[in-house]
Amino acid sequence: MGKKYIIALDQGTTSSRTVLFDDTGKICGISQKETEQIYPKHGWVEQNAVEIYQSQLETLHNVIRENNVDAADILGIGITNQRETTVLWNKNTGEPVYNAIVWQDVRTSKLCKELKADATLNAYVRDNTGLVIDSYFSATKIKWILDNVPKAKALNEKGSLLFGTVDTWLLWNLTKGKVHATDYSNASRTMIYNIKDLEWDKNMLDRLGIPESMLPEVKPSCFHFGNFTFDDHVIPLSGMAGDQQAALFGQACFKKGETKNTYGTGCFLLMNTGKKPKFSANGLLTTIAWGLDGEVQYALEGSVLIAGAAIQWLRDGLQLIDHAKDSEYFAEQVIGDSNVYVVPAFAGLGAPYWDMDARGSIFGLTRDTGKNHLIKATLESLAYRSKDLILAMEEDSGVKLAALKVDGGACANNYLMQFQAGILGTRVERAEIIESTALGAAYLAGIGVGLWKKEDILKNRKIQKEFHPVMEEAKRDKLYATWKKAVSRSMDWED
Ligand SMILES: Nc1ncnc2c1ncn2[C@@H]1O[C@H](COP(=O)(O)OP(=O)(O)O)[C@@H](O)[C@H]1O
């Protein structure tokens, strides 16, 4: 029997990627296409929903053609995606009524501040959706389109309007308008899904004036969602999860307490908290990790909104480096501590600080500070912010991390990973496949078609490199205390 394949569609914030895996879980091919980011106004971030689908489809075609794969040998397709990003479209024509409003878009922050003033609502949102009221999530983005786009209002009145996050939008198009569905992990990022009752939350829908008729059906993450036809072959769409939950799955964090940190544009730290939702006292989010084997698993999540994006700023904004990977070399040129701190609060600070008015800051400059110090401090800021989240997570869960599993583009940086281990005092394990998001989606799809079991995934997980903490405790404490001082001074900046 020839080789069989599973395909992962990974629709990220800045690009669409399709990854081809063989039946042993090895990557055989990748095709990637960047997508345009549209910034119509200060704080607004949009994308063209048609381009999102077309670019994804193009990379899917490319990966099949470039690797001479016979479509008959593709057993299943998994979808993973940037989460929260909101698309509304005409049910009859499939035409979007407005651009996709991206998760980073803060146009609804005024509305969110008004909602936040209601203490009962704050508690309700946390206890039922697992989230904090914030423009990050889909709910107020849907409301904004309903209130501001005349075409949406008209279609809504006729019952001809559909909502979806990017997974749902791709699924709808891949199945030629036959399937309108999402999975638990994506639904749990909308702020209108009740993560305890596993249904759309009627109170939130009423409060925001969102009709339930426009919402997708919510399914487990391993499920036969529909079919995609390629060269007359019917391929099942058999797995789906939001990108950060997919990475948790790809890193085989199946047990309570297992945690991964993905270092991409942002950094997303997720801990599996088992079969019951765990609520945070430190501003972390409670989210659904996945639905599988007739049950759901929950996770605690904390995010660093600007992580790899700060390295892009060194490259494109300050032009201190030509390539992101060069940051490792320059950071290593600094002998000893630089005593410079960069707080990457370009878009405020998330958990555990939650300060929308914090701003990016640099501290500790002296006459001998040079480019290498800034690069080193920017890399270190990703590790400090991750430590902030890990401490919050350990306090919430009562679980002390034995090791941190890492993945994502920026975890390729050895300086950053060694510093991360040092500042945590914990071993860091870099996965062999740092494309854990795509891997997780492939695993879900493979399980969905009966190719793999969870045990195969556990066996398949390989560590490419371990980083052991060598930093002395006294030094760790001193550096981290200074970091906290830097954070406190970057807060409450914007009026
Ligand atoms: N070797 C490196 N050192 C530091 N940062 C890196 C390195 N390689 C990539 N990055 C950063 O990681 C990000 C890309 O990682 P990726 O996982 O592809 O992100 P995403 O899925 O969010 O697009 C970019 O922001 C880039 O600046």
Ligand SMILES: O=P(O)(O)OC[C@H](O)CO
């Ligand atoms: O596309 P990424 O990798 O930046 O991930 C975005 C997250 O899903 C946003 O919640």
